[in-house]
Amino acid sequence: MGKRVLILTAGMGAGHDAVAAELARRMTAQDVEASVLDVLDLVPLRLGHGLRRMYAGMVRSAPWLYEGIYRSFFVSRRPPPASPLTALIAARLERRLREPAPDAVVSTFHVAAQAAGRLRDAGRLTVPSLVLVTDFAVHRMWLHAGNDRYLCPDERSARTVLERTGRPATGHAPVVRPEFRWARRAGDRLRTVAGAAPDDRLVLVSAGAWGVGRVMETARGLAASGRYVPVVLCGRNERLRRRVGGVALGWRDDMAELMAGAYALVDNAAGLTCREAFACGLPVISYRPIPGHGRDGAVAMARAGLSRYACSPGELVETLDRLKDEAVRKRRIRRAGALFDAVPAERVIRSVLG
Template identity: 45%
Template sequence: MPHSDSPTRITVISASMGAGHDGAATELTRHLTEAGFLVDRHDFLDLLPARIGKLLSGAYLRLLTWAPAGYQRIYAATEHERRPNPAVRALLRGAERRTLATVTPDTRAVVSTYPGASQVLGALRLRGRLAIPALTYLTDFSVHSLWVAPGIDAHLAAHAIPAAQAHEQGAAGVTVTGPMTDPRFTPADEDERRAARTRFGLPPDTPLALLVAGSWGVGPVREAAAEILGTGVALPVVVCGRNHALAERLRADGIAHVHGWVDDMPGLMHACDVLVQNAGGLTSLEALAGGLPVVSYRCIPGHGQTNAAALDEAGLAPWIREPDRLAPTLTELLHGPRGRAQREAGLALFTAAPGPVPAVTTMARGPLSATAIPSQRRPVAARPAVAFDVSGLPTRVPADALGGVPSDAPRSVPVEAPRLPVAARFAARSRQARRRTVLMVAAVAATLSLGIGAPLAYAYGESPGHHFGALTHYLEDDDR
């Protein structure tokens, strides 16, 4: 509980881009409220100027649906950028006034579960306009550079792998807190399993693979469902979220068990034997909390693939990259020791650390300062990562959790590579500058028309955006 007689107020800012960021914010709000805090929730999309937030959300969905290759290209081009491009910075700058207005005078900390909000909060902290701690709760298992915002006081991670990625990108106050999920996501006994199958009209004894694709139902879901069915190892149970058209197509394909939006996801997980996912978001953590083995398959571009790689590296979910590995991997998870090991690893994730609330509590109880914090990113060795043990006390992250290198260990000085001739260096820099200029112009144009980049649609003839083919071809051609 907070020290004062009146409850301490904390602001949580999320974004309705799918359901993952909001889901994390919902659980954070619930846990903080149970701990005695007053919590204000805000949607960052509502804080953007000119009602552009919903435009961006719709454009992001269209980009994932129409132009997955374009999204992958944008994601890869920006994955390790040290700061957002000028178009993105200009857009985020427009949200600063409304974001600052969400912080009432009695608020003692603000927590973001969305990278755009983190960038705005960090900028406000750097300029001294925000005098309370700003924290980012990393909802992904992999960390795009946009998540790492200069000025943010602490970056909270569910696992040591995203913590290490954030740490290596210069994030401040990296803390391994463990994840949060709804408490209804727990392992089911046999009676609960049978009751859940009866409730959802599922066969009582057939192995069931729960196939999910987020609240938007994006990605090659039909292909994945058909391939799971074709293995003969498990029967697919598909959740399409709010994508009603996808549900109809799956039923037409002969998939017997298809659901739209499901309110009782804990119950449906109790009914199933393995989760097949394509984005690595909140649903994966919910399955792990419920003792369900998880596998990544036919992942969406960008964060879907980087999250799958991180979950695989953590030993929490194998990433199946080739269809011929689907049947043997499902068999191992359903009937072999690999499945038992992954269940144990998933459950251990929730007992190894108490979640982000102790870290937020510590920051909210600390002294306030209106002084602007340094604008440059801290050197990696200057801001050691910490974790919270089960008692809520801060501890150092073990060296092996951060790639085997202690955070305060001296770094070796890289040896300078042989320099190219002046003409070659000039040509290379010119190509890079032209590509960045084209990306910036495309981002601005997309923002003004459809949002974050939907017009960069499939240059390979797989979408209606053929008139942008020349631009995408230009971006793909590394030998110009």
């Protein structure tokens, strides 16, 4: 393998890591040596671990606090201010770039994009720096004009990035594992796992890898409608799984098979789980999204026609009811599925490597 690429991620939930891992797999298949680095591991004294715990705690127990931080520091048209954290990560990343030196750097997390852009702008990173944006709502922490190129979730977000950075930006196909594309709209694995009757309409309710958000209320509302059987995806939050009154699942490695048997996905984060559902042909409804980027991402997906955003328990049930119309259902699936017609991210990166 003559070329090397370093993929930067951060373990804030599972989405960024999953995208980085799948991208590395695809690059390896194209004879490119790919390595993945969590930039939070570059922070000394395990402070990166502390930042991860602090963020998870805010989203879980003080969402109003995270919302305030997000609105104050992430949402602005002005470039983000230089931060000690970014400077520290950039300095340590510069040392990591020498062992061995990559031919390109790809960031899949916004702090990584800031650190790599800073190094590239200062001439301390001498190879192309690309940013693979994983948020549909592109906030300013993703944006640094020192980066060479941006790969965005869709053309709408790409236009925003180009306008605000002046750097080349294009849409790319979602980076999801291939089994989600192969999944079929039939199968009984989910029905078996849930212990459901043949005519039950099973609705997946996602709480993300950390099991956050008001998903218990969501599940109770769906069950009370008498029309749907909620299956709550609790991620790694075992406490949540024990508290859910109905069907609740912990961390799963067979999500593609489960999605293949679901009626719809009710999501609260607008992250990778939504893209996996799009790949499976599973309609997505955003409801009670987590604050900050979760809410903004849900709005952005709905505006792009990729999903629906329900604002009340009644609206959630009504939105699910409309999916019984096969024409409506196919139209929504087709709109989201068109994302995968865009150029694959690995092809863009391979062209940059030469």
